[in-house]
Amino acid sequence: FRVFFINKEYVQATEVSSTEFFISTGSEVQRFGNNFIVYNSDGIKCVNYKGEQIWNEAFQMQKPLVDVAGDIVAVADYNGGTIYVMDEKNVLGKIDTGMPIRKFKASGNGYIMAVLDGTNNTPIYVYNTSGDEMLFFNTTMKGFGYPLEIAISQNGMIGAVSYLNVDKGSFYSTVGFYNFGEVGQNYQDNLVSSYIYQGALVPEIKFAGNSKAVAVADNRIMFYSGDQMPRSAGESLLSEKILSLYEDDKYVVLFYDSDNSEHKYKAEIYDYDAKLKDKMYFDIDYTDVFFDNNRIVLYNNEEVLIHVIGGKDKFTGSFDDAILALIPTSSPKRFIQVTPNDIKTIEFN
Secondary structure: HHHHHHHOOOOEEEEEEEOOOOOOOOEEEEEOOEEEEEEOHHHHHHEEEOOOOEEEEOOOOOOOEEEEEEEEEEEEEOOEEEEHHHHHHHHEEEEEEOOOOEEEEOOOOEEEEEEEOOOOOOEEEEOOOOOOEEEEEEEEOOOOOOOEEEEOOOOOEEEEEEEEHHHEEEEEEEEEEOOOHHHHOHHHHEEEEHHHHHHEOOOEEEEEEEEEEEEEOOOOEEEEEEOOOOOOEEEOOOOOOOEEEEOOOEEEEEEEEEOOOOEEEEEEEEEEEOOEEEEEOOOOOEEEEEOOEEEEEEEEEOOEEEEEEOOOOEEEEOOOOOEEEEEEOOOOOEEEEOOEEEEEEEEEE
């Protein structure tokens, strides 16, 4: 049965049920656990697959930025001074930073790591959902460098910062890991480990759970492990330009322009032991990606690709109605499709 299921290809997607739900023009939709969020410059709300509103938070932002970590979502305006934090059931709190926000990341327990714009430096703060400052440290170009990217573990105990530094006409990047618990109190600025990469930019760094992390430079992918003092767990040199990256607790996928004339894109899927698990070619101009058990799902406004990792494509095709979000369910054959006018349950067969 398992072999049959893995090798079975879906030939069509059938609508099982539909609930009317209107999404206004200009709103963004994003997967959020088993639900989805809808947001625009006037506010953000969480909706379930039945079209029922779970919570709603009003605000005024020029361009809201959203970060989802497990069942936590945080939203803030670039250059704004407030970060809203919610889970799948409630609005948890509001954080007033007092300084313009440059970047922020949420953890699975609601802690928020934020890069702010100081007068003579670039401070990095960690807040809890009540808005209390749990930790902060300052960065300068003369010191560690400018923070290009940040990440925080799911339990909020480990933070990572990718810094860019320029020295005498050359540049290098430093990836630093910070422990926000008791172990980190024994180190200056809670910095427990760091790694220098000469002549490399590291614009991407992400955590998978509490003890694994991945960073991507313009010439390599680096893996780290450890729930207190993350250490290098391997790396792989890259010869092609990365278009984008996506990760979950088990896999990391890197997207490239294809080196095969018959296809537009190429994807390489790694595990956190730095082992290449799969390579796939495809043509969809994807706007969202997610892993579902041992499958990877890519889609855009019209098309969907479902691929078994280490196996074959299970489905490649288009839907009749626009896809604003595609959400997996407990059944591997069923997904929730959010359109501009309704919420559909779709079954592949």
